Amino acid sequence: MPSIELFFIVLFTKLGITLSSIHGNNYYTPEFSNCTCNHTNNINFQFDLNQLFSSLKSSAESSNGFAKSSVNAGTRNQINGLIMCYNDAAQGNCSACLNFSTESAIKLCPDSRSATFTYDWCFLRYSDDNFISTLTLEQMPNCINNEFDVSNSSSMHGTVFELLNSLRLEAINSTLLFAYGNMTDPGINHSVYGLVECTKDLSQYDCGSCIKSALENLSGCSRSTRARGARISFMSCYIRYELYPLPLLTFKPLAPGLLPPFNEGSKTKHVGVAAICAPGSFLFIVAAVACLGRVRKTKNIMTRDNVASITGSKEVEETGLESTGVHGDCQVFLLSEIKSATDNFSEKNKLGEGGFGPVYKGVLPNGEGIAVKRLAGWSKQGLVELKNEVVLLAKLNHKNLVKLLGYCVEEKEKLLCYEYLCNESLDKHLSGTDETKREQLSWQIRYKILQGISSGLQHLHSESGLRIVHRDLKPSNILLDENMTPKISDFGLARLYNDDQTHKETSIIAGTW
Structure with a gap:
C-alpha cells in the first residue's frame, strides 16, 4: 500500500529531525528515562526524595561514584535509591553527573514514586519497591554503537566476545565488580578495548549473570558485530568496547562553583507521565x-x-x-x-x-x-x-x-x-x-x-x-x-x-x- 509506505517515510524522516539536538545537549539530556505511572502529590514524598538524593550524592562523592540509600526504612513510605558513575567517565564528569542527574529527576518526574535515568556518565534509580541488591535483567533502550564498519568484521566479532567474556570472569572476582582490558585482533591488526561492570550492590553470581545477558544482547545492538564500538546498559550492569583506550574514572569531586549550570530550558512538569487523550472517536x-x-x-x-x-x-x-x-x-x-x-x-x-x-x-x-x-x-x-x-x-x-x-x-x-x-x-x-x-x-x-x-x-x-x-x-x-x-x-x-x-x-x- 503506497499510503502506508509514504506514512513510514514521513514518520522516519520526522523521527530523525532531532538527532543533532540530542547529541548537542547530551550532557544534560538522559539517554534513557522512565517515569512510572504510580504517582503521588504528597508534599512529604517530595521532601523525602530530596533527602534521598542528598544522601546519595554525598555518599557517592566519598565512595568512588557509587551509593545506595533509603529513607523511611521499615515503613510503608520507604523510598530506595541507587546512583553510580560508570567507570569510563572522564575525570570530573562523575561529580557533575551526580549533581545534574538528581536535579533532572526532580524536574522530569516530580510526582513519580519510581524512576530510572541513564546518562553518558552515570545512572540513577529510585523506587518505593526494594530493588537494592536485586538482579534486574531489563535492558534500557540505549544501545549505542559507532556506525562506521570495520574490515574483517567476523574476526573482530570473535575478539570482542572473547575479550568481554574474559573481563566478565575477572569482574566477578573483583570486589568492585568491574574489569577493564584490551586484546589485539589479528584480523584488523589493532587493539580492542573493553569494559564491564555491575552495580556494586549485586552478588558476584548475579553480576556474572547480568554481564552474560548483556553479551547475549550485544549482537542485537544494531550493527554492533560490524561496528568500531558499542555499549549496552542493563539496570544492573554495563558493557562497552572500542578501538581506543577508555578514559577510566579517576574520582575527583568538583567544587560547587565549578559545576556547569543545569539547563533550565529542559524543564518540564511531566515528561513521560502524561496520560493520552486519544483523538478521534469516543469509545x-x-x-x-x-x-x-x-x-x-x-x-x-x-x-x-x-x-x-x-x-x-x-x-x-x-x-x-x-x-x-x-x-x-x-x-x-x-x-x-x-x-x-x-x-x-x-x-x-x-x-x-x-x-x-x-x-x-x-x-x-x-x-x-x-x-x-x-x-x-x-x-x-x-x-x-x-x-x-x-x-x-x-x-x-x-x-x-x-x-x-x-x-x-x-x-x-x-x-x-x-x-x-x-x-x-x-x-x-x-x-x-x-x-x-x-x-x-x-x-x-x-x-x-x-x-x-x-x-x-x-x-x-x-x-x-x-x-x-x-x-x-x-x-x-x-x-x-x-x-x-x-x-x-x-x-x-x-x-x-x-x-x-x-x-x-x-x-x-x-x-x-
Whole structure:
C-alpha cells in the first residue's frame, strides 16, 4: 500500500529531525528515562526524595561514584535509591553527573514514586519497591554503537566476545565488580578495548549473570558485530568496547562553583507521565456493547437494556451489532468507583477534551491508572463507526493496539475506562512545543516505535484473523506507554476485507487530509 509506505517515510524522516539536538545537549539530556505511572502529590514524598538524593550524592562523592540509600526504612513510605558513575567517565564528569542527574529527576518526574535515568556518565534509580541488591535483567533502550564498519568484521566479532567474556570472569572476582582490558585482533591488526561492570550492590553470581545477558544482547545492538564500538546498559550492569583506550574514572569531586549550570530550558512538569487523550472517536459505546456478555455479580448488575440506553435501543439494533456475536472481556465499573478514582471528575484530573467529551485521569484503589472518557451531552457518533469499534476492539488483543478495560453506564453517566498510558501521543514528541519530549527520542526508541507500529499493522492485516485496514493511521493515533511502546488507537474508520481481496474502489473520503 503506497499510503502506508509514504506514512513510514514521513514518520522516519520526522523521527530523525532531532538527532543533532540530542547529541548537542547530551550532557544534560538522559539517554534513557522512565517515569512510572504510580504517582503521588504528597508534599512529604517530595521532601523525602530530596533527602534521598542528598544522601546519595554525598555518599557517592566519598565512595568512588557509587551509593545506595533509603529513607523511611521499615515503613510503608520507604523510598530506595541507587546512583553510580560508570567507570569510563572522564575525570570530573562523575561529580557533575551526580549533581545534574538528581536535579533532572526532580524536574522530569516530580510526582513519580519510581524512576530510572541513564546518562553518558552515570545512572540513577529510585523506587518505593526494594530493588537494592536485586538482579534486574531489563535492558534500557540505549544501545549505542559507532556506525562506521570495520574490515574483517567476523574476526573482530570473535575478539570482542572473547575479550568481554574474559573481563566478565575477572569482574566477578573483583570486589568492585568491574574489569577493564584490551586484546589485539589479528584480523584488523589493532587493539580492542573493553569494559564491564555491575552495580556494586549485586552478588558476584548475579553480576556474572547480568554481564552474560548483556553479551547475549550485544549482537542485537544494531550493527554492533560490524561496528568500531558499542555499549549496552542493563539496570544492573554495563558493557562497552572500542578501538581506543577508555578514559577510566579517576574520582575527583568538583567544587560547587565549578559545576556547569543545569539547563533550565529542559524543564518540564511531566515528561513521560502524561496520560493520552486519544483523538478521534469516543469509545464508551464500543466497550458497553462489547462487554455485554460479561455481567459482574454485584448490586450494580448491568442489563442489556442499560447498555442499549446509551443511544436508545432502536439505534443499537440498527447498527447490526446483535448479529455479530461480539462479547468482550471488560470490567463493569461502579460509578462510585470512577468518581473516587477521578476525584469526582475534578478539573485537576482533566487531561483534555476530544470530539466526544472530556477525558480524566484516574487511579483505582490498587494503584492501577486508568483514563476515563465521559460522554458529553452534545456528542454524537455515527452508527457505522460504532459497529466498527465494537466488532474490532472487542476481538483484538495485541501489545501494540490500545486496550479497553471496562465501562460504566449508571444514572445519566456513560463512561469508558481504558489503559492509562504514561506518555503522550507520538505527534507531541515529533512536533510539540516541548523540546525535552523531542530530545527524549533516542534512535533506539525511534526504531522501537517503528517496529511496534509495524507489528501492530501486521497483526491487523494478517494475524488477527479479521484482516483489518485502519484507514486513519497518523502520529496522533499512535499512543505511547511508559516504556515508549507504541499502541495504535482510534478504529472508527477501520474496515474489514476478505482474505483474497487486494483492491477496493471507493468514492468516500476517509481519514485525515
